[in-house]
Amino acid sequence: MDKKTIRDVDLTDQRVLVRVDFNVPLDDGTVTDDNRIRAAVPTIRAILDEKPRAVILMSHLGRPKGERKPELSLKPVAPVLQDLLGEEVHFVEDTIGDQAKQAIEELPRGGVLLLENTRFYPGEKKNDPDFSAQLAELGDIFVNDAFGSSHRAHASVVGVADHMAAVGGLLMEKEIEFLNNALADPGRPYVAILGGAKISDKIGVIERLLETADLILIGGGMANTFFAAQDIPVAESLVEEDAVDTAKQLMEQGLDKLVLPTDAVIADAFEADANSRTIDVMDGGVPDGWRILDIGEATIALFNEKLQGAQTVAWNGPMGVFELEPFAKGTFAVAQTCAELAQAGATVVIGGGDSASAVREAGLSDKVTHVSTGGGASLELMEGKELPGLAALNDK
Ligand code: ADP
Ligand code: MG
Numbered sequence: 001m002d003k004k005t006i007r008d009v010d011l012t013d014q015r016v017l018v019r020v021d022f023n024v025p026l027d028d029g030t031v032t033d034d035n036r037i038r039a040a041v042p043t044i045r046a047i048l049d050e051k052p053r054a055v056i057l058m059s060h061l062g063r064p065k066g067e068r069k070p071e072l073s074l075k076p077v078a079p080v081l082q083d084l085l086g087e088e089v090h091f092v093e094d095t096i097g098d099q100a101k102q103a104i105e106e107l108p109r110g111g112v113l114l115l116e117n118t119r120f121y122p123g124e125k126k127n128d129p130d131f132s133a134q135l136a137e138l139g140d141i142f143v144n145d146a147f148g149s150s151h152r153a154h155a156s157v158v159g160v161a162d163h164m165a166a167v168g169g170l171l172m173e174k175e176i177e178f179l180n181n182a183l184a185d186p187g188r189p190y191v192a193i194l195g196g197a198k199i200s201d202k203i204g205v206i207e208r209l210l211e212t213a214d215l216i217l218i219g220g221g222m223a224n225t226f227f228a229a230q231d232i233p234v235a236e237s238l239v240e241e242d243a244v245d246t247a248k249q250l251m252e253q254g255l256d257k258l259v260l261p262t263d264a265v266i267a268d269a270f271e272a273d274a275n276s277r278t279i280d281v282m283d284g285g286v287p288d289g290w291r292i293l294d295i296g297e298a299t300i301a302l303f304n305e306k307l308q309g310a311q312t313v314a315w316n317g318p319m320g321v322f323e324l325e326p327f328a329k330g331t332f333a334v335a336q337t338c339a340e341l342a343q344a345g346a347t348v349v350i351g352g353g354d355s356a357s358a359v360r361e362a363g364l365s366d367k368v369t370h371v372s373t374g375g376g377a378s379l380e381l382m383e384g385k386e387l388p389g390l391a392a393l394n395d396k
Contacts, residue, residue, distance in 0.1 A: 001176045003393040004167040006043065006143055011050035015104065017139025018047065018169065019156050019389075021146040021373065022059035022077050022114075029071075031080045035360070036148065039373045041084050043145045043169035044112065048087065054107045056138050057081075058095065058115045058156050060149065066122030078114050087112055095121060096134040104138060118156045125154055132159025145169025147176075148374030150389025161392035168393050171373065176390065178349045178370035179381045187311030187347060188214060193303070193334060195220025196317025196352060199243045203250075204383035205316065210254045217259045217303045219295045219319035219330060226251065226260050233285030237266075237292040259306055263296030265320065265327060272324040294320030295330035307337050311345075314382065316352040322361075331358045339367035351378030 020040040025032045040057075047055050062072040075091050082089040090113045092103035100115055107113055115138070118124040123131025132155040136142070142164050144150065149157050150172070160166075168176075183190075192213040194202060199222040209216050218226060221238040228239050229247035251258060264281055267274035268290055278296040279286065286292060295303070307313065315338060319330035335358060342348040348368040350359050353375035365371045372378040377387060 001168060001173050001181075002396050003390060004396050005173050006046055006050075006167055006169060008396065009141060009165060009167055011047055011052045011141065013051070013053050014140040015054045015056060015138065016047050016052045016141055016143055017056045017058065017135070017160070018044070018143040019146045019149070019160070020057050020059050021148040022057075022074060023061050023148065024077065026061075026071075026076060029076050031076055034080050034084070036373055037077060037081050038084055039171050040145055040169075041081075043143070043171055044085060046170060047143065048110060048112075051110060053109065054104055055110075055112045056104060056115060057113065058118050058135065059146065060119040060124065060154075060156070061117045062119070064117060064119050066119065066125070068120045072117055072119075074114055074117050081114065085112070089114055092116065096131070096138070100138055118154070123155055125152075127153050127155050127159045129159060131155045133163060135160045136163035140164060142166040143169050144389050144393060145171045146389065147172050147372075148377050150374070150387040151377040151380045151385075153388040157389040158392045166393045168390070172390070174370065175372055175374065175378070176381075178347070179351060179372055179378050182312065182347050182349060183212065183314055183382065186212065189310050190312040190314075191215045191217065191307055191310040193217045193219070193313065193315040194317050195222055195319045195331075196354065197221045197238065198240060199225045199247060200240055202317065202379065203243070203246055204385075205379055206250055206254075208382065208384050209314075210250070210257060213257065213314070215259055215306055216254065216257050217306055219261055219299070219303070219334070220317050221292075222317065223261050223295075224292055226258075227281060227285065232281060234292065235286040235288050235290050237286055259302070261295045261299040262302060263298040264292040265294035265296050265330070266290040267293050267327070270321070272326055276326060293324070293327040300330055300333045303334060304337050307341060310341055311347065313338055313341055313346055313348045315348070315350050316355055316379065316382065318354055318358050322358050328358075332362045335359050335362040335364050339364040342368045351375075351382060
């Protein structure tokens with residue numbers, strides 16, 4: 001990374017203001033998935049090791065629309081972080097101002113404080129200079145470890161960096177290392193796997209991959225729009241009519257690189273207990289009343305074969321509706337192949353929130369090279385876009 005990190009600065013006796021991504025799912029005040037909190041722990045630990053005056057953590061949570069919404073308080077995150085970190089974590093019920101300042105003053109040396117949800121203030125999303133300045137008053141040095149929020153130019157990600165030294169955390173560094181550097185200069189062959197619900201989310205990524213990757217395997221709901229572009233009937237399958245022309249263009253551009261499914265698992269309802277069977281896509285398409293919910297065995301074998309020998313693999317988007325057990329096979333098979341390739345020395349990078357959950361569910365997240373913590377941010381990096389939250393940090 002060509003930006004400074006916490007390793008390049010002296011944190012001793014400093015009030016270190018850290019933007020983390022604690023935008024975690026809550027169910028009635030309980031954190032139901034602590035992966036993002038876990039991902040921030042190495043950075044917080046590393047900062048504490050440098051004997052700072054205090055570590056002040058800030059994050060957004062959900063979409064409170066610039067208002068104080070008790071159900072979107074970050075308070076339930078503090079005890080979860082405390083357990084993971086093994087250090088006391090204090091919480092203050094405001095994000096800026098006197099109450100926050102007082103809470104920092106009252107912290108013991110090296111204490112950790114979590115501020116309230118940054119999005120309780122409308123200035124956060126507007127990247128408002130006054131709000132940024134008020135946040136900046138709370139620290140002496142700014143650390144951005146919120147990779148998953150860094151595609152947004154918000155006050156706690158971008159504006160605050162105007163006021164003091166601004167460096168990246170260890171998670172930020174790792175994400176950039178794998179999603180940017182590794183994919184910009186990939187070991188070859190470089191095979192990308194794309195899936196998920198919609199093609200429209202990922203057109204930019206496909207265009208970039210047509211330039212950088214050797215092969216692009218397409219599965220998931222996205223493949224349906226490519227079928228429609230070839231006038232293959234897809235019946236009740238998820239299709240984006242608006243993107244059919246784009247799919248046609250992409251197919252013309254990428255004839256020798258795009259690999260589409262040859263068979264599909266179809267169902268007569270969007271339910272786990274629906275009737276299902278496998279069809280050959282080229283054999284008349286999907287019958288009326290049915291929909292594609294997964295790739296079939298022949299496609300699993302085809303993708304597996306195309307992946308053999310890959311030195312770099314980027315995967316974004318599940319191959320089917322993996323949330324329903326009967327339609328998870330394609331996604332888990334690809335996850336398994338990815339894990340085997342990584343174990344054999346390939347660089348395997350997984351981006352996208354749902355793909356990351358699928359890999360975790362398959363118990364394989366430790367077996368691949370990197371599972372990104374950022375959905376939107378990882379897509380934008382894969383598209384080759386600059387992340388505002390990264391651009392705002394000090395150059396090395
Ligand atoms: P990611 O978060 O990994 O980027 P997306 O958000 O683009 O992935 O897509 C994930 C969603 O795509 C999942 O909820 C999955 O159920 C859905 N999906 C995958 N295949 C299909 C399909 N054939 N039909 C409908 N939805 C699908
Ligand atoms: Mg998603």
